[in-house]
Amino acid sequence: MNIIEDLRSRGLINQMTDDEGLEQHLNKEQVALYCGFDPTADSLHIGHLLPILMLKRFQEAGHRPIALVGGGTGLIGDPSGRSEERQLNEESVVQGWVSNIEDQLSKFIDFTDDDKGAKVVNNYDWLSQMSVIDLLRDVGKYFSVNYMLAKDSVESRIENGISYTEFTYMLLQSLDFLRLNQKENVTLQIGGSDQWGNITAGLELIRRTSQEGEDIKAYGLTVPLITKADGSKFGKTAGGAIWLDEKKTSPYEFYQFWVNADDRDVLKFLKSFTFLPLEEIEELKKEVEERPEQRTAQRRLAEEMTKMVHGEEALNQAKRITHALFKGDVKQLTKDEVEVGFKDVPTYKLEESEKGLVDLLVEASISSSKRQAREDIQNGAIYINDERQQDLKYVINADDQIDEAFTIIRRGKKKYFLIRHM
Structure with a gap:
């Protein structure tokens, strides 16, 4: 099974440009691909996990992932998927967040110093060197206002208003794709479903700046928006977002989020977020159908995710706390485990x-x-x-x-x- 077949079987493809061409391209050679992560907080959250793990899946399939941390675009704000303007943050704050996010990404992707290996890049390195005139002449001239207005990320905001700052965000992301295409031979950009407009704008810029008759290899792929069966937003709890930073969301809380997954969601989560073979997931499906009260699938999901994000030791601690609370054996907990397990009680x-x-x-x-x-x-x-x-x-x-x-x-x-x- 090739990478595209595996992604399809897991329900991880929302949209693709040139389906047949991309699949052939991936089967024929090692492909460099990228995904962008804007630093809008001091940590990534589980809403970012799907695209991160997509990069990991491509790396395990023999391709070369590049994680772009948007130190430049993070200063502007992406309007995609939002109904109101983002708050602009100070440059020093954003750059501090960039460092945190780079460290978090390294837990999932094997970055090396090899020119042919995976790497992390920061678009502040090139965007900060451009003048306004450079941006308008080298990028802006290739986009008509009508083309930009037709994009969902812009069209959905027109009625309530969108600033010129956010309106031009797609130009910056398009420039990222063009630059990585030219400098790193990146031929595929991936992202969430809300990034389709920005990704296709990047493809348009690559096409329009290429030499006549040049063989253009550039593709886009988006993953679906993960939703929960009860209608609530994925990755949110009564306490707020589920963060990847253990100081913001403890491994125990992280474990509990997954172990409390609805029976209607757990199989989708297993396919989307874990690397378990599909055959094993089918066996877990039988457990959900025949013995739902045992929550075998949920525990397997929680174990896989907590170990992947926080490591074996943190998983063991989360399981000890869970066991002690469930069995009424809290005396066996350590001081630190009590603080974690009871952090939200009076x-x-x-x-x-x-x-x-x-x-x-x-x-x-x-x-x-x-x-x-x-x-x-x-x-x-x-x-x-x-x-x-x-x-x-x-x-x-x-x-x-x-x-x-x-x-x-x-x-x-x-x-x-x-x-x-x-």
Whole structure:
């Protein structure tokens, strides 16, 4: 199975220019391809994963990926897929984000110093050297306003307004494709479905700047927009985006995002994001159909993704935290694991070495009053480190501390509270 056949079987092709020509081109020789990533934050998120993994798939198929980090275009803002203007960021901020993103990309793509190997480039290196006159003469003259207005990224914004800055974004991305075509022999640009207009504009620039009679090899391919069956946006949770930076989204939270995938989504996610053979995914499909309560496919997905993004050790930690919470065995967790697993629960700082349970429940706002606290304890609603406690005279002390740092109190089935011992 060649790379295009594999992508088709996984549902990873949305649009392609010259389908037959591109497939023959890829089968005939090693192809240099690129995908761009604009630094709009200090980290990439899982919405970027699909195009990143596309570059990885092409590399594993023997082709040469180039990851373009848009230090230049990131200063302008891509209107594609947005209903309003992006906020412009300071140049020093954007360049700092560029460095972070380059490091993240290196986790997935094998960059080498070899001229024929994969590489990461920054379009600030050439865009910052151009004058306005250069841009207008060497690029702008090849695009009519009517052509640009017809692009979805522009047309969808006309009614509410689009600045000249964002209007000209496609010129910069087109120039990127042209430059990489000339300097790196890049013949294929890939991107999300919202990038189709920018990609085809780049193809148009390559065509119009080529010599008459020249054999033009340039193609475009987009991946589909990943959506969730319940209609919510992929990669978003109540806490916000799922980031690739473990400081912004912990490996445990990352693992939980995937393990909580809907049965209607999990097979699509396995095909799109993992490198598991399609035969194995078919076996997991049977698990979803016959034993959905075991969530075998979701756990396999979560393991593959967490290991790929954060590594084996982080995966093991995420699984330990998950197991401890599910089995009620939180005493086995370390201080760091407690902080990760309970980062979003209400926290109370306790300075005394000992504290009566009734008083603590009130002071930590776990129970609304001493009367309520006594009722909660007597009714068996209070758990200390997942062990029920019904003694009204119980005193929290050093024996209740996990790793000499925390005590976890649960009220009822799901309301957790973290006591941090000072």
